Amino acid sequence: xxxxMRNPFRRAAASFVASATGMDPSAFAVTDPPGxxxxxxxxxxxxxxxxxxxxxxxxxxxxxxxFTPRDGLASAAAAGPFVNxxxxxxxxxxxVLRDVEAAGARWGGSDGGAGRTVVIDFSSPNxxxxxxxxxxRSTMIGxxxxxxxxxxxxxxxxxxxxxxxxxxxxxxxxxxxxWAAPGEVPTVDRxxxxxVRFRAAAKADPALDARARARFAALEAGDPAARALWGEFRxxxxxxxxxxxxxxxxxxxxxxxxxxxxxxxxxxxxxxxxKGLVTESDGAEVVDLSADGMPPCLLRKGDGATLYATRDIAxxxxxxxxxxxxxxxxxxxxxxxxxxxxxxxxxxRAGFPFAAAVEHVDFGQVRFGGxxxxxxxxxxxxxxxxxxxxxAVARRKIEEKNPGLAAKDLVARQVGVGAVIFNDLSNQRRRxxxxxxxxxxxxxxxxxxxxxxxHARTASMLRRVPAGLPAGDPARLLLPExxxxxxxxxxxxxxxxxxxxxxxxxxxxxFLLDLCAAFSRWYDLGxxxxxxxxxxxxxETAAAxxxxxxxxxxxxxxxxxxxxxxxxxxx
RNA sequence: GUCCCCGUAGCUCAGUAGGAUAGAGCGGCUGGUUCCUAACCAGCAGGUCGCAGGUUCGACUCCUGCCGGGGAUACCA
Numbered sequence: 001x002x003x004x005m006r007n008p009f010r011r012a013a014a015s016f017v018a019s020a021t022g023m024d025p026s027a028f029a030v031t032d033p034p035g036x037x038x039x040x041x042x043x044x045x046x047x048x049x050x051x052x053x054x055x056x057x058x059x060x061x062x063x064x065x066x067f068t069p070r071d072g073l074a075s076a077a078a079a080g081p082f083v084n085x086x087x088x089x090x091x092x093x094x095x096v097l098r099d100v101e102a103a104g105a106r107w108g109g110s111d112g113g114a115g116r117t118v119v120i121d122f123s124s125p126n127x128x129x130x131x132x133x134x135x136x137r138s139t140m141i142g143x144x145x146x147x148x149x150x151x152x153x154x155x156x157x158x159x160x161x162x163x164x165x166x167x168x169x170x171x172x173x174x175x176x177x178x179w180a181a182p183g184e185v186p187t188v189d190r191x192x193x194x195x196v197r198f199r200a201a202a203k204a205d206p207a208l209d210a211r212a213r214a215r216f217a218a219l220e221a222g223d224p225a226a227r228a229l230w231g232e233f234r235x236x237x238x239x240x241x242x243x244x245x246x247x248x249x250x251x252x253x254x255x256x257x258x259x260x261x262x263x264x265x266x267x268x269x270x271x272x273x274x275k276g277l278v279t280e281s282d283g284a285e286v287v288d289l290s291a292d293g294m295p296p297c298l299l300r301k302g303d304g305a306t307l308y309a310t311r312d313i314a315x316x317x318x319x320x321x322x323x324x325x326x327x328x329x330x331x332x333x334x335x336x337x338x339x340x341x342x343x344x345x346x347x348x349r350a351g352f353p354f355a356a357a358v359e360h361v362d363f364g365q366v367r368f369g370g371x372x373x374x375x376x377x378x379x380x381x382x383x384x385x386x387x388x389x390x391x392a393v394a395r396r397k398i399e400e401k402n403p404g405l406a407a408k409d410l411v412a413r414q415v416g417v418g419a420v421i422f423n424d425l426s427n428q429r430r431r432x433x434x435x436x437x438x439x440x441x442x443x444x445x446x447x448x449x450x451x452x453x454x455h456a457r458t459a460s461m462l463r464r465v466p467a468g469l470p471a472g473d474p475a476r477l478l479l480p481e482x483x484x485x486x487x488x489x490x491x492x493x494x495x496x497x498x499x500x501x502x503x504x505x506x507x508x509x510x511f512l513l514d515l516c517a518a519f520s521r522w523y524d525l526g527x528x529x530x531x532x533x534x535x536x537x538x539x540e541t542a543a544a545x546x547x548x549x550x551x552x553x554x555x556x557x558x559x560x561x562x563x564x565x566x567x568x569x570x571x
Numbered sequence: 572g573u574c575c576c577c578g579u580a581g582c583u584c585a586g587u588a589g590g591a592u593a594g595a596g597c598g599g600c601u602g603g604u605u606c607c608u609a610a611c612c613a614g615c616a617g618g619u620c621g622c623a624g625g626u627u628c629g630a631c632u633c634c635u636g637c638c639g640g641g642g643a644u645a646c647c648a
Contacts (some may be wrong), residue, residue: 018605027588029590031591032643034591034593035592046589047588055628071633079591080589081591082591106591126648166647168647168648181644218645219632231634269646281645282645285647292574293574294574294644295644295645300646307646307648311648324595333642334642334643335642335646336643337574338574338575341575362576364642365642371586398610400610401608401609402608415610426588427583427584427585431576431577432576432640432641432642439583442596443595443610444597445596445610446585447610449610450610453608453611454612457608457611458607460607460608461607463607510585513585514585517595521613523607524609524611524613525612526606526607527603528603529610549607570608571608
């Protein structure tokens with residue numbers, strides 16, 4: 001955790017050490033002592049030792065000796081080169097509860113992004129195909145980043161940039177015209193099959209590819225029949241996707257297809273040409289990037305058709321023109337890293353100041369049975385199928401564990417979908433993921449349902465809070481297990497901010513796991529000793545613990561929301 | 572060939588400003604439920620942090636090389 005953090009206790013620790021050594025607080029990292037046995041927070045004196053050429057242990061001893069209680073810190077003790085700080089327990093509880101309660105629904109957020117706009121390109125499937133399981137990656141990472149940025153005060157424009165243009169649609173037109181039954185109404189299922197069938201057929205008969213190119217050319221030229229059919233393909237795809245997005249709880253501010261950028265492609269190429277960036281190579285128009293150690297960026301094929309890079313350049317220009325972003329995130333798998341490096345370099349070379357604000361938020365690929373999944377290889381698991389299976393498993397669990405539950409179907413959806421979402425967001429996004437049904441459908445251990453379960457337990461407990469409890473004095477929260485929970489709660493705003501800044505949702509999911517573990521340990525104390533229950537006999541103590549439980553519940557709900565998960569009250 | 576990512580416990584992963592005995596979950600073995608929801612908690616076993624050098628007072632973390640896995644590498648996206 002950095003010195004510029006918002007956690008007031010960490011700040012206090014850093015600023016004390018800074019004042020004791022005459023340095024800037026930002027020079028010091030505030031860490032967690034191993035197992036928190038020696039204190040709540042620790043500061044290593046290494047930076048000061050380096051600056052002064054002194055022994056860090058001596059500096060730590062000196063600083064600890066000079067410590068007087070302040071800002072919620074009760075004591076400081078040197079341990080080798082570290083100073084370990086222990087919170088004043090009552091002040092820790094009072095400070096954290098006050099912050100959580102005062103922030104209300106905005107807890108964890110900030111106004112750090114106020115006045116700034118971020119455009120987030122996510123999900124962005126190619127239409128006329130199923131949403132495959134791997135689409136969950138861009139969709140849920142992007143959705144989490146959108147929510148995280150909003151929580152940090154940014155204006156967010158979430159864009160679903162549909163792949164609805166290109167020679168693929170020439171193939172589909174040919175396939176449909178060739179193989180569809182008279183009067184047949186297209187479905188995504190059917191289109192997906194036709195696409196696969198076409199590719200197989202084209203292997204044997206190259207003439208089909210030529211026809212596909214011709215049909216796409218007709219589509220581009222505005223051929224009414226081609227346009228109408230394409231429009232129908234697009235419509236049924238969007239309807240199918242809408243259902244899956246609804247299941248996932250995902251929405252967009254803008255749904256735009258590549259087709260809509262058609263008119264900007266020519267001008268974009270001309271603009272680059274006017275800047276002297278376009279050269280001809282083997283009949284194609286390219287931006288030479290050999291000086292940057294990269295292959296050329298192709299703008300136009302030999303036959304004059306534009307490419308992916310052309311469209312992304314035009315789209316970036318459009319987005320800056322219409323949304324004047326301060327940050328633009330492209331949540332796209334790592335396989336396209338070179339494309340995005342080239343694209344960004346072209347924007348830089350063209351002299352656009354916003355080129356520095358665009359980021360490829362890359363993520364690892366999904367593999368199944370050792371192979372990359374994808375429509376082209378036929379190694380496809382449908383996202384919808386995974387979600388439905390998870391919901392079914394959740395439904396069975398509910399029947400087994402909580403048969404009296406009222407809204408079984410609703411909760412089964414929340415939990416099943418939550419399990420799948422959490423599974424995707426629980427690791428660093430850059431890691432490749434192996435699709436594994438057992439892990440996906442596991443509801444125990446470090447899983448989404450574990451988080452939701454902890455939330456449901458707090459909610460359930462809070463429903464039983466007796467009337468007329470006193471206000472709740474934080475000074476009653478003196479158990480070490482309570483301190484552990486409070487320490488974590490105090491870190492929540494920093495984690496949210498860092499997750500947005502690093503575009504890394506797993507900073508929130510791993511935080512939530514830590515919080516749940518700390519909460520569960522605290523809660524479990526009541527199984528051994530009724531006096532350690534939240535709702536214990538002593539009304540003063542119960543009142544204080546209820547406040548802490550409410551803070552935990554609020555943080556779990558908020559954290560789950562930020563990563564795109566539901567927080568059921570019962571399960 | 573070149574470039575990028577990864578390599579931490581049997582499995583899946585945290586550990587990311589270089590700092591105190593490397594932490595979880597799963598799986599295995601032991602315990603805990605007259606219950607604020609056990610979808611939980613506690614304990615035990617399990618590690619040459621891929622290998623070899625280097626920088627440093629100090630390296631899982633930074634640098635170099637090697638090995639292993641994955642990806643990318645101009646007219647697909």
